[in-house]
Amino acid sequence: MQLLDHLNRRRREREAAALVRRRRVVEDACQPALRVSGADGAARPLLAFCSNDYLGLANHPRLIEAIAEGARRHGAGSGASHLVCGHGRAHAELEDELARWMRPFIPGAEAVTFSTGYMANLALVTALADAQTTICADKWNHASLVDGALLARGTLQRYAHRRLDVLETQLARAATPVKLIVTDAVFSMDGDEADLPALVALAERHDAFLVVDDAHGFGVLGAHGRGSLAAAGVRSERIVLMGTLGKAAGLTGAFVAAHPVVIDALVQSARPYIYTTAAPPAIAHALRTSLALIESDEGEARRARLRAAVARLRSGIAARVADAAGGWTLADSATAIQPLIVGGNAAALALAASLEARGLWVPAIRPPTVPVGSARLRITLSAAHTDAQIDRLLDALAAAREEAR
């Protein structure tokens, strides 16, 4: 059987390159202390530093209750695409609320919601970038933005990570009338941030629009958790903001906020919006509770807790784990994403395995997700982590560092 032989060959290549991925079954609701089942079916406790539930809302009693209330009020499923009869009152109210959230940064913005961030990015880039468009994209953008750009009809130019001089040359030389700059706000594998004020200035200078993926900033950064636009203090009609609702917001889904003409273009022509069933209205209903939590005093306290956790981890790693000579380097990140760069694939896997033997779950990230030679542990922190849990990770990293020497 040709296909199976072919797939088996590819699988063996993966194994040889230490690139096999595997799934595990988590027995508990999303939280730092989990029971996780392995291949043998036995559940064992692992302290997780890998979720994107930055504010610890995924298991919040008020969101659990809000899903139930949303289902009682609006039913379980939406029944159809947004353009047929699946666009409910709950979706419309969520979109209005998100538009209000983003208007201080994108004057006159409207918003449209999607089932996932992956779909929102595919929708955005394919619907906005036709053959008249040059797409200039940061090379470290999330896979969903890369896939959107590869599917789109526009001309794709990728610029080296955060190299705005290269971007400016691409914009100046673009042969098409329409120009789109596409960037993550917080880069998902490094935790570093795009220079949004400089990008907005470039967009204005070159009559471009700026697509910003704020998957890791929304809910976490900026006053009231409004995200990276608020944190950077930018304001422009040229910004197209994509935010996800499955990370800090604790549920699932995504939205795009932008000029009404851009939002209408998405509704008219974005295939990942049109040809799919609308997300359950109960989720849209619960997301409004999530927004209320994010902007409340409780949300503020959770963001402060997260910042304290980041500071504790960074100073502990600097003091006890990282060393310039040994080649373990903590990436220069101020966000909840704290990568410890190890280098080789096998070394990163060995470190993850050694932590797991000590009861800690920190994923190793390997190429092609990150550049060759920069395999890493991707530590993510949450407001739900206690100081004692962070110290356990630091102790385990220090012990693994000793072993590796």
Ligand SMILES: *Cc1c(COP(=O)(O)O)cnc(C)c1O
């Ligand atoms: C997670 C992520 C996405 C995809 O969002 P989902 O809602 O999980 O599909 C898009 N962009 C970035 C930068 C992400 O980290």
